[in-house]
Amino acid sequence: MIRVLIADDQTLMRDGLKTILDLEDDIEVVATCENGEQAIEQAIKLHPDVILMDIRMPVMNGVESVKKIKTSLPKIAVIMLTTFDDDEYIVEALSNGASGYLLKDIPADKLIEAIRDSLKGQLFIPTNIAAKLVAKLSHKESSKEILKKKLDLSEREIEVSSLLIEGHSNKQIAAKLFISEGTVKNYISNIYSKIGISDRTKAVLFLKENL
Structure with missing residues (x-):
């Protein structure tokens, strides 16, 4: 329920x-x-x-x-x-x-x-709102500093990132990649660390803009 x-x-x-x-x-x-x-x-x-x-x-x-x-x-x-x-x-x-x-x-x-x-x-x-939100969040996080760190991702981390962008939950990502939810969480944690963002919404918007 x-x-x-x-x-x-x-x-x-x-x-x-x-x-x-x-x-x-x-x-x-x-x-x-x-x-x-x-x-x-x-x-x-x-x-x-x-x-x-x-x-x-x-x-x-x-x-x-x-x-x-x-x-x-x-x-x-x-x-x-x-x-x-x-x-x-x-x-x-x-x-x-x-x-x-x-x-x-x-x-x-x-x-x-x-x-x-x-x-x-x-x-x-919607796309127009997403663009403005990315701009706002990038300003908050200092976009130049974030961009220096971006895309230092492994092939598997890019796969996980792509599924995050599509809006899938950790459970759905695990099922699609045939791995455990715990492993998915570890990959997401690594992605957060590499792009310098720890909030899921902010991370998804950043990845959507840059992948």
Whole structure:
């Protein structure tokens, strides 16, 4: 059962999302919140698998909320929701660990698919947003220093990197390469060390840009 927390300041949106998700046999909405502060409190209390997080909310917005949640509960997948293409907020949320973002007018089946995919470690970031995010993260990490280290990868590490870019989880990578999950983790750790990045989202975006 996929346990979902919904955070949105609009009652109609919260109730609508809950109604849609409650129809699925493998999804359970464990709580709804109307601001980012409540989302943090409920996330700590309930440990959901996925959070649907509105970007613009009173008290605390979704960007600040995802930053605090991912710091203390890094395994929770957070999907940002927005009614418009708000690049600045979206990029900031993604750089703080969000798995991706969806427009609120997305069809119900696509929303449900995104929730399931988020648990597999898949990212859903449109190309234009990805480019801006890479630029932001590169600036934070000092792109010149990172580029000096890049691509000192073995053939197997490149295979693992390619599968990371495609959004596969460690378990899926292990199955595709016929190796154990522990070995996959070791390869990923080596890749992180070589490119100078320790966050999975940042690493995937860097590899996508440079491989």
